[in-house]
Amino acid sequence: MRDVAAHAAVSPMTVSRTLRGDPRVSPEMRERVLAAVEALRYRRNDLARGLRTGRSSGLLGLVITNLSNPFYSELALGVESIASAAGMRVVIGNTGGDLERERLLVDDMASRRVDGIIVVPAGHDHSHLDPDALHGLPVVLATRPPSGLDVDCVVVDDFGGSRRATAALVAQGHRRIGFLGLGRSVWTGAERLRGHCAALEEAGLPVDDALLRSVPADPGAAEAVALELLSRDDPPTALFAANNRNTVGAYRAIAETGSAAALAGFDDVPLADLFAAPIDVVTYDTGEVGRRAAELxxxxIEGEEPPAHPRLVTIGTTLKRYRPLGAPHPSGG
Structure with missing residues (x-):
């Protein structure tokens, strides 16, 4: 700023007032200052300015587990929409599900003076997300509730959605349903498995552990597990995949084997209406998860009197049936 002032032959205060749009700066002086700014290609360092004044950095941190998954891309867009409306920007970090990388990303964002962080936790240990350990930095968790922390959280109705999807398969007459889960050690996976088992028990059906499989959220891995289930002497007549990537893998296995097994999945699947057979999908507004987390x-950050207690927001789900394009509706419509 001093260089701009010297180039324009004005004081640094005049430069500051010009850049703030202060009406006390005359049009002639403003033109001189802006010409100097253009000539020197000056750009204000808002981070340094925030450090000097103690003001907000205008940055929100977002730590997620898998940016290549459309779910997290939509979540990030939801966060960004609220941040942008508030005049803030979002810094995104991807952990790949690695807890140590999550710790490093959170520490790095805190050191860069973000105003708050939204985290999709990679594991059960959330001690590094304690606002007290981060010198009072506000933290909100998304998709998984906090463990040992008093922080706000936004989750999806994983139990209810899974229960509803399994009940729909049972209503179609299926009694042996293969489950391609996410792993019982992850809260999301445990809740979706719990909803699946609850629907079976409510229908008076046994829970067969041989049909319950934990699968990495990967289409290839899900396809391999689904192929193994469908090649059994007593194969399941339906498959329920606990996330969209596993749904894609399960569909590939069904198509490859020519099986007549029905398919249901948790999370919407792009182009699901191009599948050759109907599919039931547990769907919800993914962007709303991000928007609500950003609002909390x-x-x-901005509230004069922040809420005294942590808040839990649950995003509801619905069950949607996709039918192949051009297929007649059961009602004839």
């Missing part, structure tokens, strides 16, 4: 975080 901004209330902590």
């Amino acid at each position: 975080l901004l209330e902590r």
